[in-house]
Amino acid sequence: MLTPKLEQLIWDGAASFKTFVAGGSQRHLLNINNDRFIIITDITYFNSGHFPNDITAANNVWTELQKNGMNTQVTIGGERGVNRFLFRNSFVGVPNTTTSLREHLSPIGSTTINTYLVHTTQCAFTFSLAQDFTAQVVLPTEAKDYALNTPTDYGRDGQPGVLPVTVSGTVAGTAAYNDNFANRASVPGINESNEFSFPVDALNDIVANNRVNSWAYPILHVNYVEIKGTPTKLGFN
Numbered sequence: 001m002l003t004p005k006l007e008q009l010i011w012d013g014a015a016s017f018k019t020f021v022a023g024g025s026q027r028h029l030l031n032i033n034n035d036r037f038i039i040i041t042d043i044t045y046f047n048s049g050h051f052p053n054d055i056t057a058a059n060n061v062w063t064e065l066q067k068n069g070m071n072t073q074v075t076i077g078g079e080r081g082v083n084r085f086l087f088r089n090s091f092v093g094v095p096n097t098t099t100s101l102r103e104h105l106s107p108i109g110s111t112t113i114n115t116y117l118v119h120t121t122q123c124a125f126t127f128s129l130a131q132d133f134t135a136q137v138v139l140p141t142e143a144k145d146y147a148l149n150t151p152t153d154y155g156r157d158g159q160p161g162v163l164p165v166t167v168s169g170t171v172a173g174t175a176a177y178n179d180n181f182a183n184r185a186s187v188p189g190i191n192e193s194n195e196f197s198f199p200v201d202a203l204n205d206i207v208a209n210n211r212v213n214s215w216a217y218p219i220l221h222v223n224y225v226e227i228k229g230t231p232t233k234l235g236f237n
Contacts, residue, residue: 001114002041006225015227022125023219026206030123030222037231038224040076040117046219047089047107048072050129050210068210069107071130073198074220078119084197086130087111107215118231127218129204138164 002017009015018038022028032038051069074085094104140157141147147156155162198204210216 001116002225003116006039006041006227009227010225014229015225018224018226020222020224021219022222023127024217025211026127028125028127028220030119030125032119032121032123032226036226036228037118037120038123038226040115040119040123040222040224042112042114042223043074043076043085044110044112044221045072045074045085045087046110046221047087047091048210048218049089049091049105049107049215050206051105051216068129068131072218073128073130073200073204074218075126075128075200076117076123077126078123079121080118083115083117085113086196086198105215120231125220125222126200127206127220128198128200129206130198131204138166140164 006015010017020030022030030038049069050072069089069091072087072089074087076083076085089107090109091105092108094106140162141154143157145156147153147159149155149159150161150163154165206216206218
């Protein structure tokens with residue numbers, strides 16, 4: 001979202017409104033000049049379909065969607081921070097009555113999110129799938145954590161009628177959020193975060209076949225303001 005402060009900087013000649021299209025691969029870089037910094041004001045993600053465009057009689061359409069195409073994760077990272085966005089893709093299916101193929105699937109629609117992301121040197125856009133997450137621990141919320149009694153909430157340990165919930169963390173019950181970084185045997189250790197996120201690994205990689213197909217590669221339209229100077233001098237810190 002273009003704020004009054006940013007708009008005034010543009011009118012004063014101290015900033016420029018710019019656009020950037022990221023996508024077509026797993027990772028896309030936006031370089032920033034040494035005497036500039038940027039603020040990403042909004043992003044628009046166009047739904048992708050990481051699955052065969054035509055589903056054959058031997059394949060189950062829902063299996064293909066659930067395995068490869070339902071969710072896409074976009075990570076925007078740089079020296080000033082890392083932000084993740086998880087998108088649920090939408091599709092339209094058209095029955096194919098002329099060949100042995102069962103359905104023709106096409107992604108439809110887009111999602112726009114207002115942001116205020118500051119980056120000073122280089123900004124990376126990482127695209128990955130968000131497939132089925134691994135087994136989570138199911139326990140009542142710990143007594144020290146916030147929770148209301150059922151039926152308003154799931155309750156917490158010690159309250160009457162408490163219901164078990166999916167939790168995450170290296171110690172069961174530390175947070176009521178799914179975080180796959182702590183729930184994969186190949187990535188032991190502490191959480192990267194307590195948000196619902198997926199690791200960028202071989203399972204969630206957008207493979208070459210999906211990158212070359214027009215319906216499959218990710219597209220992210222980025223609006224940003226390029227500002228002269230540094231955030232410190234302009235009082236953004």
